[in-house]
Amino acid sequence: MNIHSRLEQANDNAAAFWLAQARAHGWQQLAHPGFTAVRCARTPDDAHRIVVTRPYGEPAPLEEELAALLREWSTTQLTLEDPYGRLDMARFGCSHGPAMPVMAREPGPLDVSPRGGRTATGGGTDESLTVDEVQDGDGFAEVERSVVDGFPIPARQPWTRGGMLPERLLAEPGCRAWLGRRDGVTAGACLTYDDGRATGVYWVATLPDHRSRGVARAILETALAAAHPDRPATLVATPLGAPLYRKLGFIEQSRTLWWTRSPSAGGQGRGGQER
Incomplete structure (x- = not known):
């Protein structure tokens, strides 16, 4: 092998x-x-x-x-x-x-165009949706809350700030976080980790009130387009997430x-x- x-x-x-x-x-x-x-x-x-x-x-x-x-x-x-x-x-x-x-996706661009913040098009994304890279502790806490409540992760509920994803993680080289909002309200999030050879996608989550609105697709498109599109992207898919990942070019390994x-x-x- x-x-x-x-x-x-x-x-x-x-x-x-x-x-x-x-x-x-x-x-x-x-x-x-x-x-x-x-x-x-x-x-x-x-x-x-x-x-x-x-x-x-x-x-x-x-x-x-x-x-x-x-x-x-x-x-x-x-x-x-x-x-x-x-x-x-x-x-x-x-x-x-x-x-x-x-699953892995070969390097290459995605067809995205910004709307508001870093917002990707396609998949029925509505005009109120924006996706931004998180740069501070408050934003990272919103990412953590989205993962805990949207995935969901019962062992981390009720959510407490820094209990699962401490702010120090954002300072780790290669670690980036992405937050989706609808009309300014947190709707979902994911993390990516670049190790110099590949970019891993982790904890793609959408909060219950915002599902079936193209949130996960917009977050993924934005993250993949911004986080080293010259590298392969990798992830482990849940049954619910696998169809979306295939549409975005991920292939089962x-x-x-x-x-x-x-x-x-x-x-x-x-x-x-x-x-």
């Missing part, structure tokens, strides 16, 4: 984004040649994160290595991303939902299994899918 393929670029970008969050929060981290792990610690039972970044041979040795790390870190809750889909973490108290597509662990599974925690 080509370790410089779009899939590996997507894996590397996700790992780098979690390492940036670890720096912003002051969390322990481990960058292994085949995976990256972050010991998230907002609360004692917070979900630790592991992203498998490279192909592996027989899965059993990697499973044991990961299990040893979980014991060392006293992991209660966990989200583990396996884009190769061959690990079996069930014997360690984990379970997974349906596989989700890892693989299907990833997200293994989680919860207190109900023999005392081992379930992590929120925060990506």
